[in-house]
Amino acid sequence: MREISIREAIREAIDEALAKDDSVFILGEEVAQYNGAYKITKGLLEKYGEKRVIDTPIVEGGFTGLAIGAALTGLRPIVEFMSFNFSFVAFDQIVSNALKIHYMSGGRFKVPIVFRGPNGAAARVSCQHSHNVEPLYAHLPGCIVLAPSTPYDSKGLLKAAIFNDNPVFFLENEMIYNIKGEVPDHDYTVEIGKAKVIEEGVDLTLISYSRMIYFCREVVEDFKRKGIFIELIDLRTIKPLDVGTIVTSVRKTHRAVVVEEGHKYAGISAEVISLIQEFCFDDLDAPVQRVCQMETPLPYSPPLEAETIPNPARIKKVIEEVLIGVK
């Protein structure tokens, strides 16, 4: 099968959606003539024209609200945030309009819209440009939150998101845009709300998503060499969580660690661990632990940055603690 990068996979999903349905359009800063700040939309202006690939001024609140208005009347906008940090400028439009109008209108109007762009820490971009927004948005009812880690899932989930009738946050990560993987030529989607066991194991369940999956893979391989087999779950969808896949795995391994790039306090890992204690209380042989970004704004200096976000060494250390008593 052919191999393409995550960047190309996301582009193909947008390209195919634009080709398939006239109501789909993409707008954002630098998406058209500049080909996208991260070149996701490269070539799309040429192919679909300025009516459907739209450069906006730097005005996140304005263009997000505009896209929501368009979605209310039957269009399917894809809103590119150059980075999800800039979605905060549009926070009121997202929270008060996109996530509320369907319910608040008694189901009269729907908001089929995708908010996408890079999320989380990039490289040395410091405190204001490194947020993990998933707990902020996933906290609110009325939306779907996706954070895939592979080219296959990126393409399949983004296509599912564009044709979904709900507001969807599609969280990318700049650090993995160039990672390659197998993607079929044929048309496919990946079902929203399904996690994936990407490595089977019996000794511990390791749960993560997006870029952190690659750190987890490294750690899982390390332990495998020592004869410890860790089951690795890629959540892929953060909201709604695939409780079944998580619970089935933990009931088998009796131990779990959750790795989240964002902060520990009230994060996604807190939600996952809460579900595990709810459904697997009698199955657990050790307290469930988590590895998260430390409780600091993300600093610029390389050693500080590398330490505050989860890294393989920290993940390994926590897993060792949870494995005490095994073998």
Next chain:
Amino acid sequence: MTTEEIKQPTLYQSDPLAVIAEMGMHLSLKMLDEMLLIRHFETRGEQSYQQGKVWGFYHSYIGQEAVQTGIVNALGADKNYYATTYRCHALALLLGMTPEEGMAELFGKQTGIALGRGGSMHMYTKNMYGGSGIVGGQWPLGAGLAFSLKYRGIKDEVAVVFGGDGSVPQGTFHETMNLIKLWNLPLIVVVENNGISMGTQLERTIANPPIVENMSKAYGIKSYSVDGMQLPLVYDLFKKIKEEVQQTCQPIMVEVLCYRYKGHSISDAATYRTKEELERIKKLDPIESFKQLLKNHCGFTDQEYETRSEVQKQRVVKAVVEADLAPFPDVHTLEEGVIIP
């Protein structure tokens, strides 16, 4: 600076009698009925609030009836896209919400226009996209409605977004004005200037009034200002504007000078305004002044007026009774429709 010293915009002028002649008696009476319906609806809605049957934030449209009545009738209720603020009962009634659906929504009942989920500030009906509760939150949404018309090549409709003078200092207002001009969107921006941003007078919120006359220049958008207490003028101006927007596919900004008789919301005793000021305002009443025009020039009588007012009042009274009797939503439906399957 007192209210009187604020620079007033140049107001749109037209002969009200000529406009009424053009509208004809049938349409004139329809609009009179609609204004009366709005007033009775708000009166009974507030009364029900005082009786503990309606809760939350309640923003009355009393005093401003001629504005949206004139605009919706000039543009047409059966098409076009509309969005407004939390002061949204009148627009919903004008666009087809029944008094029963509206009152039941205020009462939080299952039969409400939004199934009792939205309440006073969030009414939606055909062609009406809220009912937006955050000051200024509706401005870019309005741009999106206009964008959608243009994107789909619909040329015989326009989008209209309403907001108060209090939402003009918000960034969303200026972001939206820039975008609609930049992209030539068929949006009519209506600033309903009632002079008070919640409890703060305009001279303490707007740096350089008159709002639209001055700000439209900054964005290169054509603008008008009109006395919103005079129904024929509002109607006439928006007839003209509709044609202009359709011909030019350009946005237009309008400032409508109006007054709200009540506080910002029901909990606001409006102590920032003297009794004398309110009495002066009430002499300009949009319903009373329209009635006088019809009486003096069209053979309309006080008796006919009372009869018509009573008909609208009874519609609202019936809606109140029905809302009172209607069941609350079944709590089992609480989580339905949060996500579309």
